[in-house]
Amino acid sequence: MALTTRRRALTTLAAAVAGSVAVPAYAQATEGGHRPRPLWRAHAHNDYLHPRPLLDALDHRFGSVESDIFLVGNQLLVAHDPVELDPTRTLESLYLAPLAARVKANRGSVYRGQRKPVQLLIDIKTEGASTYQELDRQLRRYRHLFTTYAHGRVFPGAVTAVVSGDRAARVPMEAQTVRRAFYDGRLLDLLAPVPAPSSFIPLISDNWTLNFTWQGVGTFPEVERQKLRGIIAATHSRGQKVRFWATPDLAGPARDAVWGELLAADADYINTDDLAGLEAFLDAHR
Template sequence: MLHGSLNGIFSFVEVFRCINYLLGLSTSCPTLETWASPNNTTHFGFVPNTTPVQCHSHNDYWHRNPLYDALSAGCVGIEADVWLFQNELFVGHNTNELTLNRTFRSLYVDPLLTLLNQLVVEESDKKLECSLRGLFEGDHCQSLVLLVDYKNHGPSIHPFVKEQLSPLREKSYLTYFNGTEVVRGPITVVATGNAPFDLLTANSTHRDIFFDAPLARLYEDPSENIGQGVVGTTSTSHFDITNSYYASTNFRKAIGTPWRGRFSEKQIQLLRGQVRGAKRRGLKPRYWGVPSWPVGLRNTVWETLIREGVDMLAGDDLMGMATGTWWDSES
C-alpha cells in the first residue's frame, strides 16, 4: 500500500518543489531524471578541491543533486529527514514527499562510501596533515556532518539508522567516542528530531551517532523547552562532546524575528546566552527556521549569528550561505 502511494505522489512533489523554486523558497527545481536516478550523481559538478565553509544544507535532499550540491558549495553539514516504513528508511520532509527510490542508503550512505573509498585509493601514497582525510581538499581534517532527522517514531528508527551506517563504520569513516575521548572521522553523524537521547547514549564505550542538544535549554536560566531534543531526555540529562555535537533550536521560537531587520537588546541577550551555554559544553550552536525572505533580513540574521559566535549557518541557499560577507565578520 505504501509503495503504491509513494509512486503516486511523484508528480505532486515535482510541482510543489518547482513552485517553491519560483517563489525563491528553494534553490532548485528537480528534473524527472534527478528524482528517478538518485545514485546517478558522479557527474553532478562535485568539486573535490572545495574549501569547507561552516554552512549546513537544510533539507539537503530537496536540492537538485542531494549531497553533491552541498559538497560543491563547501558546506560541511548536510541533513536527511528519515521516515521508517516497511523496514526501510525513506527520505523526505513530509510523508507525501516520499518516493521508493529516495532512501537513506541511496542518497547518502552509498554515495559517501563511494567517495571516501575513492579518496583512500587516490591518497594512499600521499602524506596528509592528519589521519582523518575528509572529503574537502581545502582542509583534509574537516569532517562532514550528516544530520539525520528522525521524523516518526525515534526508538524504532534508531536501530535502522545504526545498521545502515555499518558500511561507513566498518571502514572507520565515522567519528566516535571510545569511552575516553572523541576520535574524529571523515563523517560525523548527528541525530535530531525524535532521536532518543537515552538510546544514543546507552553504550558508554562506543558511540558513533551523536545528539543534537536542545540549544534553548542550555541558556543559563532556562524557563522554557523550545524545539527538538527532548525524546529520551530528563531534567538532569547532561549534554557535552561525549554524547552531542550540535546544539540547535528554532530561531523564530527561541529568538523571534528581528523587527524591521534589527535585533532587540533582549533578542541579543537570548542569543548570547544560548551560544555561551552551548560552547561551554563544547557544542556547536545552530539555528534552524531563520527567515529566508526578504533576502536582506535573512542576510542580516546570518551576519548577526556569525558575529555572535554561532558555529553553523543553516539554510537552503547553499551558495548564498557559503559566499556571503558575514564570514568576514567572524571573530
C-alpha cells in the same frame, strides 16, 4: 507538474548528466593553485530536496547537510512528508554510499586535504527508538566513515552523524558504549541538573522564532542580541556547537541581517535551503 514529481524529475535529469557538466566547486583550483576552502558554517537544511541530494551541497562547499528519514520496513527512506516516500530514495543510496565513495576517492576526507569532519544531521520522522536501531545497523556497515564514540572516548572520522527529530532515540543511544552517531540537543538541555557531555550532545539546535522576535527588519534589539551571544557562549563553554532553524531564508536585506548577527555572535552553523545564496554570503564575509 506536482512539486514532488518535479523534484524527482530534476534529480533523475541531474544524475543522468552528472560528470558531463562543469567541474564542481570543491575540485576547482583558484589562480593560486588552491581549492576553495569548505564553508564549515554552512548547513543545508532539507538537503534532500535539491536536485542532487548531498552532491549539490558539497559542490557549494557546505560543512553540514540534513536528511529526514522514515522507517519503512527495514528501509530508511528520505523524504520531507510521508506522501513523498519513494523506495528508491534511501539514506544509504542518497548519503551513506556517496559519502563513502567520496571519502575513498579523497583519501580519507570529504574535502581533499581537510581533516575536519563534515556533519550529517539525520532527522528522524518516525518513532525514534526503532528508527534509531535500524540507523545504527546501517551506520555500522559504514563504520570506517563515521566519528565514533567508544567506551568514553571520541574518535574523529570523515563524517559526524548527529541524530535529531523524534526524541525517543535518546534512550537507546545513551545506553550504547559504542555508537557511530551523536545526539542533537535543545536549549532546554542546557538547563538539565546534570547536562549531557559534548561526547553525547555535540550540537544544540533550536527554533529561532521561539527564542527571538527579530526577523532581520530594523535594529536587532539589544536584549535579544545579548541573549543570542549568551546562548552561544554557554554552549561553547561546554564544547558544544549551535544551530538555529527557522531563520529568515528569503533572499534580501532581512536574511543578510540575521546571518550577519549569527556570524558576529560566532554561531557554528547557518541554516538555509539556498545553497548558492549562503555560499556567496559566507565568501563575502570571510
